[in-house]
Amino acid sequence: MKDLLRTADLSRDDVELLLETAAKFAANPLSAPDQLRNKSVAIYMTKPSTRTRLASETATAHLGGTPIFIRGDELQLGRGETIADTAKIISGFCDALIIRTFKQSDVNELGANSTIPVINALTDDDHPTQLLADWLTIREVFGKDISGRKFSYFGDGNNMTHAWLIMGAIMGAHVVAATPDGKWAPDSNVVAEAKAIANKNGGTIELTNDPIAAAKDASVIYTDVWMSMGDPESERNEKMKVLAPFAVTESLMSHAAKDSIFMHCLPAHRGEEVEASVIDGDKSVIWREAFHRRTTIQALLYHLTRGELKGN
Numbered sequence: 001m002k003d004l005l006r007t008a009d010l011s012r013d014d015v016e017l018l019l020e021t022a023a024k025f026a027a028n029p030l031s032a033p034d035q036l037r038n039k040s041v042a043i044y045m046t047k048p049s050t051r052t053r054l055a056s057e058t059a060t061a062h063l064g065g066t067p068i069f070i071r072g073d074e075l076q077l078g079r080g081e082t083i084a085d086t087a088k089i090i091s092g093f094c095d096a097l098i099i100r101t102f103k104q105s106d107v108n109e110l111g112a113n114s115t116i117p118v119i120n121a122l123t124d125d126d127h128p129t130q131l132l133a134d135w136l137t138i139r140e141v142f143g144k145d146i147s148g149r150k151f152s153y154f155g156d157g158n159n160m161t162h163a164w165l166i167m168g169a170i171m172g173a174h175v176v177a178a179t180p181d182g183k184w185a186p187d188s189n190v191v192a193e194a195k196a197i198a199n200k201n202g203g204t205i206e207l208t209n210d211p212i213a214a215a216k217d218a219s220v221i222y223t224d225v226w227m228s229m230g231d232p233e234s235e236r237n238e239k240m241k242v243l244a245p246f247a248v249t250e251s252l253m254s255h256a257a258k259d260s261i262f263m264h265c266l267p268a269h270r271g272e273e274v275e276a277s278v279i280d281g282d283k284s285v286i287w288r289e290a291f292h293r294r295t296t297i298q299a300l301l302y303h304l305t306r307g308e309l310k311g312n
């Protein structure tokens, strides 16, 4: 496996290896200080980022490498140079490329035309690196045995929902997504793919419009912002209304398992997708989750640049 373009690229063994290495980097960030010595990682983002950018730059530095951050408007790509030509140039100068942009097909094209590892740092369709941090956090809280546990996502059926379903399927988990039908439901192709992966790994994928049923006895309650980067502002009012029943409130949390945790990839909008008392309350693990973005991206850079991931 050269690239991480989609969450579904990862095999169960890859995830196990990455989580194991990430746990080591969490304990000792400087345990592989020469892996990227005299090497550079390009981080190209056409959408804003707080966590993923900081995690990518610090992960590269901890591996001994130099991060080169490039904003969306800074490449000739924006002036008509092709993705293929850009990919060849970045491959010649750098040793890995971390890319955040809109279209998944652009990331796939970069991967196909690069000779270096390309890592998807969020597209409109997926967010694989986030899910590695999420599952490291889940594992720290609940351990390896997740039998009988339920992992429920609430809200917009977006890139995070897709990644949540696919990674849960890879982990053999009982995954639930509570979203509206129609425009803000997850993509049916992704749902079908998640079901196929879950079948192979002993997991189950459940979709519902009933947030209380989804919260009942869940170990993890997960949500994401209702307005994603690139979502049309013209739809804001309608979207807020349709998603309102899926907000994570104290009342919703009361249906979850006793030892449940609250997770959020951040950025959060308190009072919209989550009540402040939930995200800032005892069950919330958002800070640990956010800081694992670095440890997991560090593990990903480490193993991808060594050619040690198999893919599926």
Ligand code: CP
Residues within 6 Å of the ligand: 048, 049, 050, 051, 052, 053, 122, 130, 265, 266, 267
């Ligand atoms: N969760 C996440 O990807 O955050 P940023 O948009 O700040 O990178």
Ligand code: NVA
Residues within 6 Å of the ligand: 122, 123, 158, 159, 160, 224, 225, 227, 228, 229, 265, 266, 267
């Ligand atoms: N769904 C959100 C995730 C942000 C990390 C977005 O795409 O903006």
